Amino acid sequence: MKTKKRKAPLIPKTVTSLRKARAITSSFHKLTSKAEEAKARGDVKGLKAARTELEALGGRQAYQEASIVTTSRSRHTSKWVFSKLTSLGMRPARGKQPLELLEVGAVNTQLLSVPWLAVRAIDLKSCHPRIEEKNFFDLRPEYNYGAVVCSMVINCVPSPEARGRMLKLLHQHVCPGGLVFLTLPLRCLTHSKNITWEQFAKVIESVGFVIESSKASPKVAFFCLQKPKTGEEARRPPPSARGPPEGILCGKGPARATSTFGVTLRDEAELPATHGR
Template structure:
């Protein structure tokens, strides 16, 4: 008879071994992957290639077809076979926006694609992202969201949530029982059955309230959007996905704390002003050691922008231009522009 014992005689666990990555290593993997995706996007734009970040198979096929038809295969293969790390190609990749030569762009593209598909770029990113939400590390930001929502006077029975940048179908937002429905999307889903591979900026605008949501969770996503204007566009687009047949809806935003407290062009108060300009009221805010958590409320009767009366006049240039708030060594350049 087979033993059902879960440990050996010496007490060692015999279950499936769960991979472990130090938090610093996981952050490094995630930052690297997003860098590769962003630089690939820039190169493909320069080469007039229409690609989708959320479909790696189609993206690879599109790139290979273009490389072969454009007589650029030699340069692509050179980049693919380059010894890693290549100081030359790493430097060129970081300044790729200033490069116009097609052969150089194609070499960098081959270098990037090889890392994503042959050197564990995508696989390591998915593993690091999932482990980053390990409850044992306090990485599931949706716990705080659910806690705040449970403090509300009432919750509707058909409470619906959209989770942008979802990493697990077993996180707190999905298992708390607060929501009647949770729709999960991520650029590169690691769970095709439960998380849809989709870029939020490409998600079709809802036709009616049956396709909209009470809550949108956007945890550690905005900071990976490539440019300040694109971040602003994402914040503006959230409005189209919030229900209009209920009195109040919510947006939960999580950012690395340095984006708020160590930026030359951003602060917690300015970020809240930008959201207020879009019609939101901040109802909750919490700073952890490395993370900033915001909960914003949107009410049906709130204006989509500030009312310009004598008491609510605002200098809107702070929302459309980078304005220096802090200036000292070691600060980052995170900002959001409308």
């Protein structure tokens, strides 16, 4: 009788409740933003307090464990990626070469398990043998991926300039005609004192992407970006793709400005080495 081979476990979980996992990820993003704001204004005491709260929360380890729980229960991102690749005719036919895909900030093996995808999954701190422990900013762009998935990562990058650099690098990693699937907390665009949904869309276009589509769940913003094929002029995305989904309020008023998320585009020569998620 054959014994079933056990799957390699993700990092040991102390977080099992979905409700608790969501609370941890939400608190982590808020405290990270709080620390960033304190650092920007030179508030040493405030920065120390934010870092102490992050340590009490469990730090990046707790955040990663919570992310594993939330993504394994919902699968929203992977389902969205599968659906888009299929509807846009990018899913390879049976017997054809798998589509090359780079997953940045991987916390599970959902994409790695798909037979028609050739996935390179990376994260700063690997939680699985199949996920490579690698800093995205250390990867040399080769313009060869048919798709790149960057889910809930850009918001963990510590500065507006580094986030701009991340967008530029994502553009360089994907091949002409390829897609980038980008997600971030919705509050980064609805409650930021620095950027709105419309402004974020303009930054994306400035990098060279076309917004193929966008949508929002109660807590997450989803952007499907396409790099125009060589020689093809970047077409203007439809208003529904550039603007926030119906019912999503964006603004910088005092009542809504509780996030410091922002993105700044600068020349690569001006940017120091960066470490994100």
